[in-house]
Structure formats: C-alpha cells, structure tokens
Amino acid sequence: MVSFSSKLAAATTVAALFVAGLAAQTQINGAGATFPYPIYSKWFAEYNKLHSNVQINYQSIGSGGGIRQITNQTVFFGATDGPMTPDQMQSAPGKILHFPTVLGAVVPIYNLPGVTADLHFSGQVLADIFLGKITKWNDAAIGKLNPGVNIPGTDITVAHRADGSGTTYIWVDFLSKTSAEFKAKVGVNTSVNWPTGVGGRGNEGVAGLVKQTPGSLGYVELIYALQNKINSGTVQNMAGENAKATVESVTAAAAEAAKQMPPDFRVSITNAPGKGVYPVSSFTWLLLYENPKDKAQSKVMVEFLKWALTDGQKYCAELGYAPLPEEVVKLEMAAIAKVKIS
Amino acid sequence: MGKGRSGDFGFRLSTGAFASLLLLIVGAIAFVLIEDAWLSIQKFGLSFWRTQVWDPVSGDFGALPFIWGTLYSSVLALMIATPIAIGIAVFISELSPAWLRQPLVFLTELLAAIPSIVYGLWGIFVLVPAVRWAESGLPSIIRQLPFFSGPPLGLGMLSAALVLAIMVIPFTSSIAREVLKSVPAAQREGAYALGATRFEAIRAALFYARTGIIGGVMLGFGRALGETMAVTMVIGNNPRISLSLFAPQYTMAAVIANEFTEAADELYLSALVEIGLVLFIITLFVNSLSRLLIWSMARTSGAAPSDAQPEAEPVAA
Amino acid sequence: MTTSAARRKLLSSLFVAFCGSAVLIALLPLALILFFVISQGIFALNLEFFTRMPQPVGEPGGGMANAIVGTLILVGLAALMSVPIGVVSGIYMSEYSGTRMASALRFAADTLNGVPSIVIGVFAYGVAVLPFKQFSALAGGFALGVMMIPIVARTTEELLLLVPGSLREGALALGATRARAVFSVVLPAALPGIVTGVVLALARIAGETAPLLFTAFNNRFFTTRLTQPISSLTVQVFTYAISPYEDWHRQAWAGALVLVLIVLLCSLAARFATRRLERMHARA
Numbered sequence: 035m036v037s038f039s040s041k042l043a044a045a046t047t048v049a050a051l052f053v054a055g056l057a058a059q060t061q062i063n064g065a066g067a068t069f070p071y072p073i074y075s076k077w078f079a080e081y082n083k084l085h086s087n088v089q090i091n092y093q094s095i096g097s098g099g100g101i102r103q104i105t106n107q108t109v110f111f112g113a114t115d116g117p118m119t120p121d122q123m124q125s126a127p128g129k130i131l132h133f134p135t136v137l138g139a140v141v142p143i144y145n146l147p148g149v150t151a152d153l154h155f156s157g158q159v160l161a162d163i164f165l166g167k168i169t170k171w172n173d174a175a176i177g178k179l180n181p182g183v184n185i186p187g188t189d190i191t192v193a194h195r196a197d198g199s200g201t202t203y204i205w206v207d208f209l210s211k212t213s214a215e216f217k218a219k220v221g222v223n224t225s226v227n228w229p230t231g232v233g234g235r236g237n238e239g240v241a242g243l244v245k246q247t248p249g250s251l252g253y254v255e256l257i258y259a260l261q262n263k264i265n266s267g268t269v270q271n272m273a274g275e276n277a278k279a280t281v282e283s284v285t286a287a288a289a290e291a292a293k294q295m296p297p298d299f300r301v302s303i304t305n306a307p308g309k310g311v312y313p314v315s316s317f318t319w320l321l322l323y324e325n326p327k328d329k330a331q332s333k334v335m336v337e338f339l340k341w342a343l344t345d346g347q348k349y350c351a352e353l354g355y356a357p358l359p360e361e362v363v364k365l366e367m368a369a370i371a372k373v374k375i376s
Numbered sequence: 377m378g379k380g381r382s383g384d385f386g387f388r389l390s391t392g393a394f395a396s397l398l399l400l401i402v403g404a405i406a407f408v409l410i411e412d413a414w415l416s417i418q419k420f421g422l423s424f425w426r427t428q429v430w431d432p433v434s435g436d437f438g439a440l441p442f443i444w445g446t447l448y449s450s451v452l453a454l455m456i457a458t459p460i461a462i463g464i465a466v467f468i469s470e471l472s473p474a475w476l477r478q479p480l481v482f483l484t485e486l487l488a489a490i491p492s493i494v495y496g497l498w499g500i501f502v503l504v505p506a507v508r509w510a511e512s513g514l515p516s517i518i519r520q521l522p523f524f525s526g527p528p529l530g531l532g533m534l535s536a537a538l539v540l541a542i543m544v545i546p547f548t549s550s551i552a553r554e555v556l557k558s559v560p561a562a563q564r565e566g567a568y569a570l571g572a573t574r575f576e577a578i579r580a581a582l583f584y585a586r587t588g589i590i591g592g593v594m595l596g597f598g599r600a601l602g603e604t605m606a607v608t609m610v611i612g613n614n615p616r617i618s619l620s621l622f623a624p625q626y627t628m629a630a631v632i633a634n635e636f637t638e639a640a641d642e643l644y645l646s647a648l649v650e651i652g653l654v655l656f657i658i659t660l661f662v663n664s665l666s667r668l669l670i671w672s673m674a675r676t677s678g679a680a681p682s683d684a685q686p687e688a689e690p691v692a693a
Numbered sequence: 694m695t696t697s698a699a700r701r702k703l704l705s706s707l708f709v710a711f712c713g714s715a716v717l718i719a720l721l722p723l724a725l726i727l728f729f730v731i732s733q734g735i736f737a738l739n740l741e742f743f744t745r746m747p748q749p750v751g752e753p754g755g756g757m758a759n760a761i762v763g764t765l766i767l768v769g770l771a772a773l774m775s776v777p778i779g780v781v782s783g784i785y786m787s788e789y790s791g792t793r794m795a796s797a798l799r800f801a802a803d804t805l806n807g808v809p810s811i812v813i814g815v816f817a818y819g820v821a822v823l824p825f826k827q828f829s830a831l832a833g834g835f836a837l838g839v840m841m842i843p844i845v846a847r848t849t850e851e852l853l854l855l856v857p858g859s860l861r862e863g864a865l866a867l868g869a870t871r872a873r874a875v876f877s878v879v880l881p882a883a884l885p886g887i888v889t890g891v892v893l894a895l896a897r898i899a900g901e902t903a904p905l906l907f908t909a910f911n912n913r914f915f916t917t918r919l920t921q922p923i924s925s926l927t928v929q930v931f932t933y934a935i936s937p938y939e940d941w942h943r944q945a946w947a948g949a950l951v952l953v954l955i956v957l958l959c960s961l962a963a964r965f966a967t968r969r970l971e972r973m974h975a976r977a
Contacts, residue, residue, distance in 0.1 A: 059916075061914070061916065061918070061921055063828070063910075063921070063922055065637075065910075071750055072749070072750040072751055075749040075750045075913070076749045076750070078749075078913070079748075079749045082914075089914045089916075091912050091913050091914055091921075091922060092913070093910060093911050093913075093922075095637050095638060096637075096638050097638075098635075098638030098639070099637040099638035102637060102638055102639060102645075103637065106823065106826065107826040108822060108823070108826050108827060108828055109828075121641070122641065125641065125642070189527035191527055191529055196613040196634045196635070197634050197635060197638050198432070198635065198638030198639070221434075223432060224638075225432040225635070225638070226431075226432070227429065227430065227431035227432070227434075228614070231614065231624075232529060232531055232612040232613065232614055232624045233612065233613030233614055233624070233626075233634070234613070234935070235613075235634055235935050236935070236936075238932075238935060238936035238937055238938075239935045239936075241936075241937035242935055242936060242937040243531075245937050246500075246504075246505070246530075247508075247529055247530070247531070249527065257751070258937065261750075261751045261937075261938065262937040262938065264937070353751075383870040383871070383872060384870055384871040384872070386872075387870065387871045387872040387875075388785075388788075388789065388871070391781050391784055391785045391788075392785055392789075392794060394777075394778065394781045394782075395778070395781050395782035395784075395785040395786075395794075395798055396794075397778050397782075398778060398779075398782050398798055398801050398802060398805070398842060398843075398846065399797060399798065399801050401801075401805065401839055401842070402801045402804055402805050404816070404820065405805075405808065405812070405813070405816045408815075408816050408819045408820060409812070409815065409816065411819075412815075412819055459715070460715045460718055460719055461715075461719075462715075463711055463712040463714070463715025463716070464712070464715050464716050464719055466712045467712040467713060467715065467716050468716075471709060471712055471713070480716065482960070482964060483720060483723060484719065485960065486723060486956075486957070486960060487719065487722075487723050489896065489897065489900075489956045489960055490723075490726060490900075490953060490956065491897075491899075491900025491901070491902070491927065491949075491952050491953075491956065492900070492902065493900065493902045493927045493930050493931055493934075493949070493952070494726065494730060494900070494930075494949045494952055494953060495726070496931070496934065497730075497930060497934045497945055497946065497949050498725070498726045498729055498730070498949075500934060500935075501729070501733075501942070502725065502729055542719075542722045545719050549719075573701050573702060573704070573705035574705045574708065574709060575701075575704050575705035575707075575708035575709070576701065576705070578708070598807055601809070602807075602808070602809025602810070602811070602812070603809075604809065604810065604811045604902075604903040605902045605903055605931065609931075609934065609935065629809055629811045629903070632811050632812075632814075632815065633811055633903055633906060636814075636815070636818075636906070636907055637906070637907050648815075649815060649819075652811070652812045652815045655809055655811075655812055656808060656809075656812050659807055659808065659809055660804060660807065660808075662807075663803070663804070663806075663807035664804070667803055
C-alpha cells in the first residue's frame with residue numbers, strides 16, 4: 035500500500051507546485067498545427083528543463099486555429115504548416131513573420147486487416163480515392179501499383195480532418211499538383227469541402243479513426259503513424275519511385291527550395307522533382323508578430339527560437355522529422371533580428 | 377412603520393436590481409449572438425437555412441446539413457427513448473414495490489448526472505465498436521435499403537442516436553413520473569372500480585396526463601438538440617445529408633465545437649456563430665413549448681411538478 | 694373467464710413486463726458505463742495521476758494534476774459568480790412571487806437553463822475572451838457561472854417557498870423589516886437545502902466540457918493564475934480520448950472515473966441531506 039512517507043512526499047509536491055504556480059513565471063501561450071506537436075511539446079518540455087521559469091504552453095488545435103488565434107491576438111505565437119494567405123496576412127493587425135522550424139512528411143495511413151506490407155500509392159490514385167471515385171480497396175488502379183499483393187475487396191473509408199489543418203493543406207496541395215480534377219473540385223486550403231469520408235480532430239483524431247476503423251485510409255504527419263504503429267504507405271514521386279518518408283527523403287525534398295528560399299520563407303515543397311525525394315513533404319512555420327506588444331515575452335520567444343533552430347534540431351530525427359537545411363537556418367537567424375524585443 | 381415600509385422598498389429595489397443581472401445575461405446572449413452572426417446573416421440571408429454546401433475554401437456556407445443532422449439524431453433518439461422513459465415512469469410510480477422506488481429514482485438520476493464527456497468516451501471505445509459489429513453483421517438484403525446503406529463504420533447517425541437516447545431518458549422519465557403522480561387518485565380508483573386491468577387503468581392515467589408527458593418528451597428533445605461532446609465523438613463529423621443510419625453526419629453543436637477556434641476568416645466565424653444562433657432559437661422554442669405543456673398540465677390537475685425541476689432541467693453539454 | 698377478459702389480462706401482463714424491461718434496458722447502459730469507467734480507469738488511477746503533469750506527446754507516464762486543480766479553480770470561480778446572483782434572484786422570485794418581475798426572472802432562468810452549453814461557450818468567447826485578447830480561467834469560470842445561475846436561482850426559490858409561512862409571518866409580526874425577515878429567519882431555515890442544491894449544481898458544472906473549449910482553452914503546465922489559460926479534467930479527457938496514444942486513453946478513463954466519482958459522491962450527499970431535511974420538516 036502507499037506508505038506515509040510517500041503520501042507526505044506527494045502532499046509536499048502538490049504544495050510546492052501550488053507555490054510554483056504563484057511564483058513569477060514567464061508563461062507564453064501559443065496554438066496551432068498538430069503536425070509538429072510531438073516535437074514542439076518535446077522542445078517546450080526540454081526548454082523548460084533548461085530555463086525553469088519559462089513555460090511555453092502550446093495547444094495543438096490545428097493550423098487554421100493557429101492562424102485565427104494569432105490574428106485575434108489571443109495567443110502570442112501561432113504555428114501552421116499551411117502558410118498564411120495574402121488575405122489572412124492583410125487582416126492581421128500587424129505584420130506576421132513566418133519562421134520554418136522543422137521539415138516533416140505527411141503519409142497515407144491505412145487499416146486493412148490481412149495486409150501488413152507497405153502499400154504503394156500515387157498522387158493520382160490518392161486523389162481519386164479522396165474524390166470518392168475509387169471506393170474499394172481491390173480497385174484496379176491500386177492493384178496496378180501493388181502487383182502481387184492480395185488486397186481484399188473491403189470498402190474504403192476515407193478519414194480526413196474535421197478541423198482547419200495545415201496537414202490537410204500539405205496533403206491537398208500535393209493532390210492538386212498531381213490531379214487537375216482534385217484541384218478543380220476541392221482546391222487547396224486548411225479546411226476544404228471533402229467529397230467523402232469521416233472527420234477527425236487533429237492528427238491525433240485521424241490517427242485514432244484509422245486505428246479503430248477497418249478499411250480506412252487517412253493522412254497524418256509521419257510521427258503519428260510511427261508512434262501508434264499504424265501502417266503507412268509509399269507515394270510515387272516525380273521521378274517515378276515509390277518513395278518512403280524518411281529523414282533523408284524529406285531532406286532531399288527541401289534541397290532545391292533551400293537554395294532559392296524566398297525572404298518570407300513561405301514556400302511549398304510538395305511534389306518536388308529529383309531522385310530519392312518524398313513528395314508529400316513540407317516545412318512547418320512558427321508565426322510571430324514583427325512588432326508584438328509584450329516585448330518581455332518577445333525576448334523570451336526569440337531566445338527559444340534561436341535554441342530550437344540550433345540545439346533543438348537534434349531532437350528531430352528520433353521523432354521522425356527532418357532538421358532544417360543549413361542555408362535556411364542561416365537565413366532565419368538573420369531574419370529573427372527583425373522581431374522587436376524591446 | 378414608515379421606516380419599515382421604505383426599508384422594505386429598499387430591499388425590493390436592491391434585490392431586484394441585483395437579480396436583474398439574470399435578465400441582462402439572457403439578453404446579452406441573444407445580442408452577442410446576433411451581433412457576431414450579422415456578417416453571415418447579411419451575406420446569405422434566408423438561403424443559409426437551406427443551402428447544403430459548407431465550403432470554407434470558397435466562402436460558401438449553408439447550415440442545412442447541420443440542421444438535418446441535429447434534427448435527425450434528436451428525433452431518432454426520441455423515438456428510442458420515449459417508450460423506455462414512459463415505461464420507467466410507469467414502473468416507478470405505479471408498479472414498483474415501495475422499497476425499490478427510491479433506489480430506482482436514484483439510478484435514473486445518475487444517468488442524467490453522468491458528464492457528457494464520459495458518455496462520449498464510452499461511446500468511442502465501447503458503443504461504436506459494438507455498433508460497427510452489429511452493422512457489419514446485417515444481411516445484405518437489408519443493406520440495400522437507404523436506411524442501412526454505406527460501409528459499416530460504427531461512427532455515424534445510429535451511434536449518435538443511441539447515445540442521445542440514453543442521455544435523454546432520465547429527463548423525460550422524471551417529468552412523466554411527476555406528472556403521473558399528479559393524476560388524481562380518484563381517476564385511478566374509479567377505473568379499478570369499473571374492473572379495469574392494470575394496463576387499462578394506467579393507460580387512462582397516461583391519457584389524462586398526456587399534456588404533461590408530451591411536455592416531458594419535448595424537454596428531452598431540447599436536451600438532445602443541444603448535446604455537443606458525446607455526439608461529436610461518435611457521429612463522424614461529415615456535413616452530408618443522408619437517411620442512412622450508417623452514414624457519418626454532423627450536428628450544429630458539433631461543428632461549432634470542432635471548427636470555432638479555427639475559423640480563419642471573419643465570414644467563416646460569423647457563419648459558425650449564426651449556426652449557434654439557429655441552435656439557440658430552436659432550443660428556446662422547444663424548451664418554452666415544453667414548459668408551457670408541463671405548466672398547463674399542472675394547472676388542470678392542481679399540482680405543481682416543481683420537484684422535477686432542479687435535476688431534470690436540460691443542461692445540454 | 695371470457696376470451697376478451699383473458700385477452701385484456703394478457704395485454705396487461707405484457708404491459709407490466711414491458712415497463713419492467715424498460716427499467717432494465719435503461720439501467721443496462723448505466724451499468725456498462727460504470728463498469729467500463731471503473732475497470733479501465735482504476736489501474737491508471739495511481740499517485741502519479743494525481744501529482745504529475747502531462748508528459749510530452751507520445752511519452753508514457755505523467756498525470757493530470759494540473760487538470761484536477763484547474764477544474765477545482767474553474768468550479769470555484771463559477772460558484773463565486775453564480776451563488777450571489779442566483780440566491781438573490783431566488784429570494785426575489787419567492788418573496789415577490791406574483792409580480793411581473795418574478796415571472797420575468799423565472800422565464801429568464803428557465804430559458805438560460807435550456808441554452809446549449811456550446812452556445813454559452815460562444816457567448817463567453819465574445820464577451821470574456823475577445824475583448825481581452827486572452828484565453829483565461831476567468832473566462833472559463835464566467836461561462837460555467839452563467840450556466841450555474843439558473844440552477845441556483847430556481848433551487849433557492851423553491852426552497853424558500855417551502856419554508857413554512859408561519860416563520861416569515863412571525864418575524865414580520867415581531868416588527869422585522871422584509872430584509873431582516875428574509876436574511877435572519879427564512880434564508881437560514883432554507884440554507885441546508887440551498888447548499889445541497891449548490892453542491893449538485895457544482896457537480897454538474899464540473900462535468901462540462903463544451904463551454905471551456907474556447908474560454909479556458911487548455912494548459913500543459915500547472916498554473917493558478919486566473920488570467921492565463923487553464924487545464925481542466927473534462928477538456929483533458931476529451932483531448933486524450935480522441936488521440937491515438939494508448940497511454941493517453943488509459944489516463945482518459947482514469948479522468949472519467951474521477952469525474953463519475955465526484956458526481957456520485959455529490960448525488961449521494963444530496964440524497965442524504967434531502968432525506969434529513971424532509972424528516973426535519975415533517976417534524977416542524
């Protein structure tokens with residue numbers, strides 16, 4: 035049973051926590067993408083260990099939410115994997131800067147009892163599935179990409195995001211590049227009019243849906259597939275290879291863009307040309323006001339960002355993200371100087 | 377004497393002023409909803425209520441799929457819950473041995489007291505897999521019917537209706553129980569004196585109390601209309617209008633909960649608030665009707681079913 | 694017995710059987726819910742659950758200490774706001790029962806009670822979050838408080854009406870002002886019942902999720918500062934439930950168990966207190 039001393043220890047912990055809650059902490063609130071949530075939550079926890087008076091509270095509510103809340107100034111920073119549109123940037127009360135933090139991949143995940151091998155997909159096939167044109171797993175188009183695999187005739191249940199999502203943005207951006215029909219019928223945004231399927235909340239929600247629903251197909255950030263041991267498939271890249279999402283293939287996707295990075299860092303790297311490229315890769319961005327009201331919080335946030343772009347990058351690989359290319363980090367360190375900290 | 381009188385007036389004024397905060401809050405809710413929904417009301421007008429499309433990309437918003445989902449799930453829930461609720465009410469008030477009465481009342485109240493997030497949690501991990509198993513076991517002949525078409529996901533209208541039914545039962549049954557209590561004993565005794573069976577006497581009492589019972593059913597309806605958490609976790613969150621019990625659909629409360637913090641532009645947010653306004657108006661109407669029916673029942677039978685109020689009033693989460 | 698009489702008897706027996714089975718059908722989900730919540734949640738309900746903060750995503754362990762404290766704070770704020778307004782409204786409705794104002798108050802309370810909690814959340818966002826550009830515990834407490842007011846008001850009104858008229862008249866006959874009579878005599882007599890009602894209302898409000906989604910928001914850290922977002926048991930259970938992580942699911946069940954225990958204890962306490970009150974009134 036629980037000994038007296040451990041009960042006492044627990045009581046003192048709670049008391050100490052209470053006092054700690056009252057002490058002078060810098061608490062910074064942010065919200066946004068679920069795509070980088072695993073590595074952000076690792077970063078904020080590690081940073082809190084190094085600087086115990088800095089608490090960065092991040093809520094993963096989707097990229098749409100991140101953009102909304104920072105525009106409303108109800109949070110200090112936002113996070114998104116779908117860069118803000120010119121209209122969105124116009125409606126913000128001040129200039130918002132985009133800072134790439136990591137590279138990640140969106141993978142197709144599926145739950146097909148009896149099939150444990152990695153299935154191969156292409157942009158065209160995925161677009162047709164998400165348009166509702168391909169409805170059964172043993173459709174000829176899927177079979178053509180997977181010769182020799184015995185696929186059952188189960189109905190495909192499409193799982194997508196119910197909330198405003200940058201992961202969705204990356205996914206539909208890729209599908210729109212590979213299928214003109216998808217581009218016309220659905221388009222590219224953080225929240226779209228899905229022709230078919232069930233909606234889950236956040237990457238976590240879609241992963242949960244696919245894990246529990248036999249015959250389902252969804253899309254999530256790589257780490258969500260890895261951490262939950264859900265089958266993920268390969269996607270055909272422009273070079274015609276069946277590309278698997280790995281640190282190397284994602285890094286390769288960013289290679290071209292890194293050399294020609296626009297000054298505002300808003301660039302899409304889906305369906306990048308080249309060998310060994312994973313075609314559904316993307317940067318993910320932290321959103322900060324150039325001239326925020328709370329300069330004290332700004333100073334802390336800038337320090338954190340510098341840490342994340344340098345020391346923080348070492349946590350990427352174990353969580354399935356790819357670290358930023360050197361050139362991009364250099365450009366960002368220069369751009370950070372624009373953020374007013376006093 | 378004079379001092380007492382003015383002191384009394386001061387008492388009434390100060391308590392009245394303080395109490396009027398309650399009136400202020402209700403007015404404020406209506407005002408804030410209308411104000412924040414104004415952009416959407418102006419742009420779409422009445423067509424908002426009959427457009428099917430919900431497209432944030434093109435800025436095209438219509439509430440019809442959500443109105444459909446809300447009404448369909450609530451009506452289904454009522455169809456399941458009402459007979460059971462009345463059955464419970466009859467059992468507790470007419471048929472139950474005295475020692476069983478209080479425990480049964482306590483247990484039905486417990487159903488009402490369980491937080492809706494717990495219903496949702498149980499729904500995702502227990503109900504939905506069970507419904508999926510039942511759905512996939514249906515013979516294919518039945519699958520052809522529009523009510524049962526589509527892949528057996530488990531997530532969808534049926535799961536939502538079942539969860540809502542369970543949540544609604546205690547409200548309807550509590551009102552029905554109170555209303556049955558208020559039926560004059562003479563009515564029942566007269567029936568038995570004429571040689572009625574149990575069923576016939578109770579049926580007569582139910583008929584007498586029908587206004588109040590309908591009021592109780594409406595109360596349950598109002599509860600189901602506004603339920604958010606349990607529904608959004610099991611309904612599938614897809615804004616499509618479908619007769620099929622298997623199909624994932626969407627309700628007004630669920631879409632607000634899922635998309636509110638993310639509505640990335642003013643029109644989108646305004647459309648969501650307008651849905652909230654629609655929900656507010658519908659539940660206002662249903663609940664007022666329910667109270668009217670219960671109150672008129674109380675008048676005819678001379679008893680006030682007021683004991684039912686604190687626990688039984690709908691607090692839809 | 695004629696066949697028609699036999700048929701009527703059969704119908705009656707079937708009806709009785711139906712009512713009995715209705716009770717069983719309704720109690721079945723209750724039993725299932727309690728069974729699953731207890732069996733799934735009890736193992737995750739350890740010391741760590743009550744004293745630790747959530748771990749980074751995907752890492753096992755951690756607890757809901759901040760969420761439990763958060764719920765306590767939010768409920769406390771709600772009570773602070775709703776009890777004064779609710780009790781005073783209840784006093785007015787019972788003392789001036791026939792007036793138009795009392796009817797208006799009654800209508801307002803019943804209306805407010807029926808407003809879906811998600812709509813209250815939208816309202817609270819517009820009033821308590823947007824103008825201050827801040828998600829906060831105060832906003833969450835405000836939303837919950839708005840929901841609590843009508844319950845407290847109606848409970849107070851009914852219990853004050855239950856107090857025997859002789860008490861009120863006796864106080865007034867002795868020369869007390871209305872205010873005196875109410876606050877010194879009538880209210881104390883009804884107080885145990887009012888407290889019971891408030892406790893039940895608190896238990897219900899502690900289980901609310903929707904109004905907190907965009908007011909109190911959520912907080913990974915432990916905080917007692919009211920102007921910051923704050924975690925709560927219900928929102929945390931929701932976040933964990935829809936995630937794909939097994940460890941989070943187990944903690945969600947544990948959180949649900951805590952919520953159900955709170956509700957159970959408060960309901961039992963209320964039942965017990967009501968029984969005692971009834972006995973007291975029967976004697977008086």
